[in-house]
Amino acid sequence: MNLFNYSIEEILEISKGEFLLKENPGTAIHYILTDSRKLLSPEHSLFFAIKGQRHNGHDFIPELYSKGVRNFIVSDYPEDKNKYPGTNLLLVHNALLALQQLATFHRRKYPIKVIGVTGSNGKTIVKEWLFQLMREDHAIVRSPKSYNSQLGVPMSVLQIKPGHTLGIFEAGISEPGEMEKLETIIQPEIGIFTNIGQAHSENFRSLDDKVKEKLLLFRKSDTVIYCRDYTSIHDEVKKAGIRSFTWSRKSNADLLIGKITAEHNETEIQGIFRNDFIRIKIPFTDDASIENAIHCWTTMLFMGYAQETITSRMMMLSPVAMRLELKEGINNCSIINDSYNSDLGSLSIALDFLNQQKQHEKKTLILSDILQSGKDEEKLYQEVADLLGKKGISRLIGIGSAISRQADNFHLEKSFYDSTDDFLNSYNSAFFRDETILLKGARTFGFEEISKLLQQKAHETVLEINLNALVHNLNFYRSRLRPGVKIMAMVKAFSYGSGSFEIANTLQFHNVDYLAVAYADEGIELRKAGINIPIMVMNPEEQSYESMISYQLEPEIFSFRILNLFNDAIKRNSKKEVQVPVHLKLDTGMHRLGFEEEDVNELIVRIKNSRHIVVRSVFTHLAASDEEEHDDFTRLQISRFQKMSDTIRSHFNYPIYRHILNSSGISRFPDAQMEMVRLGIGMYGVSPNISEATQLQNVSTLKTTISQIKNIQEGDSVGYSRKGQALKNTVIATVPIGYADGLNRRLGNGRGHMYINGLPVPIIGNVCMDMCMLDITDIQANEGDEVLVFGDIHPITEVAREMGTIAYEVLTNVSRRVKRVYYQE
Numbered sequence: 001m002n003l004f005n006y007s008i009e010e011i012l013e014i015s016k017g018e019f020l021l022k023e024n025p026g027t028a029i030h031y032i033l034t035d036s037r038k039l040l041s042p043e044h045s046l047f048f049a050i051k052g053q054r055h056n057g058h059d060f061i062p063e064l065y066s067k068g069v070r071n072f073i074v075s076d077y078p079e080d081k082n083k084y085p086g087t088n089l090l091l092v093h094n095a096l097l098a099l100q101q102l103a104t105f106h107r108r109k110y111p112i113k114v115i116g117v118t119g120s121n122g123k124t125i126v127k128e129w130l131f132q133l134m135r136e137d138h139a140i141v142r143s144p145k146s147y148n149s150q151l152g153v154p155m156s157v158l159q160i161k162p163g164h165t166l167g168i169f170e171a172g173i174s175e176p177g178e179m180e181k182l183e184t185i186i187q188p189e190i191g192i193f194t195n196i197g198q199a200h201s202e203n204f205r206s207l208d209d210k211v212k213e214k215l216l217l218f219r220k221s222d223t224v225i226y227c228r229d230y231t232s233i234h235d236e237v238k239k240a241g242i243r244s245f246t247w248s249r250k251s252n253a254d255l256l257i258g259k260i261t262a263e264h265n266e267t268e269i270q271g272i273f274r275n276d277f278i279r280i281k282i283p284f285t286d287d288a289s290i291e292n293a294i295h296c297w298t299t300m301l302f303m304g305y306a307q308e309t310i311t312s313r314m315m316m317l318s319p320v321a322m323r324l325e326l327k328e329g330i331n332n333c334s335i336i337n338d339s340y341n342s343d344l345g346s347l348s349i350a351l352d353f354l355n356q357q358k359q360h361e362k363k364t365l366i367l368s369d370i371l372q373s374g375k376d377e378e379k380l381y382q383e384v385a386d387l388l389g390k391k392g393i394s395r396l397i398g399i400g401s402a403i404s405r406q407a408d409n410f411h412l413e414k415s416f417y418d419s420t421d422d423f424l425n426s427y428n429s430a431f432f433r434d435e436t437i438l439l440k441g442a443r444t445f446g447f448e449e450i451s452k453l454l455q456q457k458a459h460e461t462v463l464e465i466n467l468n469a470l471v472h473n474l475n476f477y478r479s480r481l482r483p484g485v486k487i488m489a490m491v492k493a494f495s496y497g498s499g500s501f502e503i504a505n506t507l508q509f510h511n512v513d514y515l516a517v518a519y520a521d522e523g524i525e526l527r528k529a530g531i532n533i534p535i536m537v538m539n540p541e542e543q544s545y546e547s548m549i550s551y552q553l554e555p556e557i558f559s560f561r562i563l564n565l566f567n568d569a570i571k572r573n574s575k576k577e578v579q580v581p582v583h584l585k586l587d588t589g590m591h592r593l594g595f596e597e598e599d600v601n602e603l604i605v606r607i608k609n610s611r612h613i614v615v616r617s618v619f620t621h622l623a624a625s626d627e628e629e630h631d632d633f634t635r636l637q638i639s640r641f642q643k644m645s646d647t648i649r650s651h652f653n654y655p656i657y658r659h660i661l662n663s664s665g666i667s668r669f670p671d672a673q674m675e676m677v678r679l680g681i682g683m684y685g686v687s688p689n690i691s692e693a694t695q696l697q698n699v700s701t702l703k704t705t706i707s708q709i710k711n712i713q714e715g716d717s718v719g720y721s722r723k724g725q726a727l728k729n730t731v732i733a734t735v736p737i738g739y740a741d742g743l744n745r746r747l748g749n750g751r752g753h754m755y756i757n758g759l760p761v762p763i764i765g766n767v768c769m770d771m772c773m774l775d776i777t778d779i780q781a782n783e784g785d786e787v788l789v790f791g792d793i794h795p796i797t798e799v800a801r802e803m804g805t806i807a808y809e810v811l812t813n814v815s816r817r818v819k820r821v822y823y824q825e
Helices: 008-015 057-066 095-109 123-134 152-157 179-186 207-218 231-240 287-302 307-314 344-356 377-391 401-405 420-426 448-454 467-478 492-496 501-509 520-528 542-550 560-573 597-608 628-649 663-668 796-803 807-812
Strands: 002-007 018-022 028-033 045-048 071-074 088-091 113-118 140-142 166-170 190-193 223-227 244-248 255-263 266-273 276-282 324-328 334-337 362-368 395-399 413-417 435-440 462-466 486-490 514-517 535-537 554-557 580-585 613-619 657-659 676-679 700-705 708-712 730-735 753-756 759-764 772-775 786-790 819-824
Touching: 002 008, 008 071, 008 088, 008 095, 045 057, 045 095, 057 071, 071 095, 095 152, 095 179, 113 123, 113 179, 113 207, 123 140, 123 166, 123 287, 123 307, 152 166, 152 179, 179 207, 190 207, 190 287, 207 231, 223 231, 223 287, 231 244, 244 287, 255 287, 266 287, 276 287, 276 307, 287 307, 324 344, 334 344, 334 448, 344 362, 344 377, 344 435, 344 501, 377 401, 395 401, 395 420, 401 413, 413 420, 420 448, 435 448, 462 467, 467 486, 467 501, 467 663, 467 676, 467 819, 501 514, 501 520, 514 520, 520 535, 520 542, 542 554, 542 560, 554 560, 560 580, 560 597, 560 613, 597 628, 613 628, 628 657, 657 676, 663 676, 730 759, 786 796, 796 807
Parallel strands: 028 045, 045 071, 071 088, 113 166, 113 190, 140 166, 190 223, 223 244, 244 255, 334 435, 362 395, 362 435, 395 413, 462 819, 486 514, 486 676, 514 535, 535 554, 554 580, 580 613, 613 657
Antiparallel strands: 002 028, 018 088, 255 266, 266 276, 324 334, 324 819, 462 700, 700 786, 708 730, 730 772, 753 759, 753 786, 759 772
8 A cells, every 4th residue: 555655753653652663763654564465565564463353463573574574563562572673663552543543644634525435235336436437537546345444444545645636435334433433534525325224233223323323424524415215314314414415216305216217238217306307327227236326326416517427427337346256267277357447456456366376377467558537647557567566467468558558667578459359359379378367457448358268168057156255254263263273274175166276375365274185186286276385185095195295295194004105105205314294193983094092102103213204283083073962972082182192292392283173163162172173164154053154154156047948838747757747837947057067866856946036946857967957937037047056045055955965065066067266355
C-alpha cells in the first residue's frame, strides 16, 4: 500500500507510540504491511503486528526481519529486542488501532468528496458500478474488492493520493461498536445504505439495532441515499435526523420507480424524478442487479448528473468479478481468470493470488489497458511495471493502444497488441506451456475469448472449490488449538477429491506445518508443483523409496519390515551421511497398521542403531473420535498412546512431535492436542457434529447443466433396464453426469436428488455411465440451466445419507475427468 513519504517519526506521533529501538529515525515509509506474505519493498515497508483471534502478527517478525524489513509496530514487548539490530521498533497499545489512527490522519490530509456504502448485500457491486459510471468525470479511489472490515477499511483509505477527486469506500460490521471506528476513518460526505437483512445478525439484539449501528457511518454525512421500502432503514434515518435522498417502488420518494420490464438479457426501469418520466436500461435481469442499479441511478441523480448521461452509461455496466478463478489450461498451464475489470488495486490482489500458485516457475500476465482517468498515462504504466517487477512476473502480454505505447517501461519478456482481435489473430497454442497465466482485462476488451482458447476443454460438469471456505475452515480449527500446536493437513486421495497442488498451494500460503499424502507419487507431484513444506507419506511402498529420499518426503513407518527396507534404501542412495525424518505409527486399538506396545523397546533400539533415521513424530489413529458412544475406548487409545510415545521420546535427545487427533478429535478431546493435530475432512467443510458443522463453510460444489428436456407419456420407461417408469405424463431432463464422473448408481430410481433453480428434483431410472435423467415435471426449467448435484443448499452429507454411506466416499469418488474450478473471493 503506497503511502508516499511518511517518516517513521511522523507515524510514531500519529499512532501515539514510543520507540523501543530507534536506529533509523529518518526512514521514509512508502508501504504498509499487515500480511508477511505480501512483501514488496522491505526497506520502505512498515509492518503492523496485528493480533487476531486466529493469528498473532508478532510471530512473523523474525521472518520479515530476515527478508530485510526494518520497521515494525508492535503491541507486545519483545523478549530480546537486541535480536533486531538496525531496526525501528515502535511500541503501541494496539497495532490495529494504530493502523486506524494512521488512516484517519491520512484521510484528513486529503479532504476529497467521499461516498460511504454500507448494507447487508450489494455493497461491493454498488461501489464498483459507481466507479464504472463516474470514472470519466472523477479520479476515483475505492476499496479493493470487498475490503470493508476493521482492517480492510484503513488499508483502503490509505490508497488516497494527490489527484484523487472522489473516494468510494464500503464498510461492513459484524458486531456493535465497529461502525463508529470506520466512520472516523472514512468520513463520508454522501452515504448509501443498500438494504438490510439477516447477515451477521448473531451479535445484534434486533434488526433495528443493526440498522442503528450501520447508520453510525453517516452520523456526520450531508445525505444518506436508500430505498425507503426498507421501513426499518427509513424509520431509523428519520429518528437520527439525517438528511435523506430516497427511491421507492410504492411510496413517495425523490425517485419513484414505476414499471420494470425484463426481457432478452436486459431490463428497462421506468421512474419519475421531479415530475419528469425517466428510464434506464441495464444489461441484467436479476432482482439484485436491478436494486443495485437503482441505488446507482439515485446516487447519480443526487450528484447532478444529466439523465441522458446516466441512460447512456447504464447500458455499459459490466458484471463485477467477485472471485478469482483458477482452472486447468492447455499445455500443462494454469489459468487465473479475472477479466472483468482492470485497475491497480485489483491488479495487485490478483497478482498476490498468482504468486500463491507454485506449480509453475513461469508466471505470465495478459493485461489490457487500464481504464482509469485522472492519471498520467506514462506514470500509470510505470507504476504497473514497478508492480510486476516486485511481484516477480516473468512475461507480460499487453493488449490495448495505451499499454502498447508504454512498452518501453516494461523490462521483462513482453509482447503487445492493439486489440484483443489482434492477439486472437496471431494466437498459436505453442505460445503457452508449463506456466501460470493471469487474465486481467477491462470488460470492454472481451478477454472471455482468450479464456476459452486457453482453458483445457472439459464437459459441462464441474467441481467448484471455494478456497476462501477452505481457509475459513482451517482457521476455525486453528482457533481451537492451544498456542504452538502444529497442524498436519491431510491432502491424500487428491485432497479428498478437491485437487492436488491447488489445495496444497493454499495451505502452504496459510502456514500449515505439514501435509500428509497417501502415496509417494502424490508427494512427488506436490514437490514438482513448488510445495516445499514437510510432507508425510502414509503408505510408503518399497519401489518408491528412492524417489521419496530424492524429493525429501517423510515416510510413515508402521512395521519392522518397512523400517529395515527404508533404512537400506537410504544407505544405497546416499553418497554421504544423511538422516531422513520418519514418522512412527503406533497401534493403540484401531488394529489396522502400526507398532504394538510390545514392539516399542525393540523399535527404540533399532532406530538408535541406525545412523540414517531421525524420528520426526509418533502418532496413532483414533477408531471412533466422532462417536460419543465409544468415548471410553477413545480415552483408552489416548492413554495407551501417551504411555507408548512417552517411552519412545524419553530415549532420544531431540524433540519428537506427537499427534493423535483428527478433525473430530480437535474439538471433542482438546486435552489430547499434544504437539500436532491432523486436520482432514473438517477442513473441507464436513463434520458429523451438528453444532460444529454450522460453523464450517461448504468448500466443494458439484454442478452440471441440462443437456436436453423431453416430454414422455404415462407408462413410458426411462433409462437402462426400463427401471424408470412414468406413472403420469412426465417431463425429464438429461444431465451430463454419470457413474464415470462419481455419481453413484445407488442414487438412481428416485433415491437421489439434484436441485434446479433452488428446487429438488429426483433422479429417474438408472444412473448411466456418462449421464442421468431427472424428473422435472413440477418445476420450470430450460435446456442449459444449471443443476446442483451437491453444494450449499444440498449438502454432501445429504447425498451421502441418500447413498447410505459417508461424505468421504462421495467427495473422493468425484472423477478426475470432472473439471475442477478453484476460486477465491
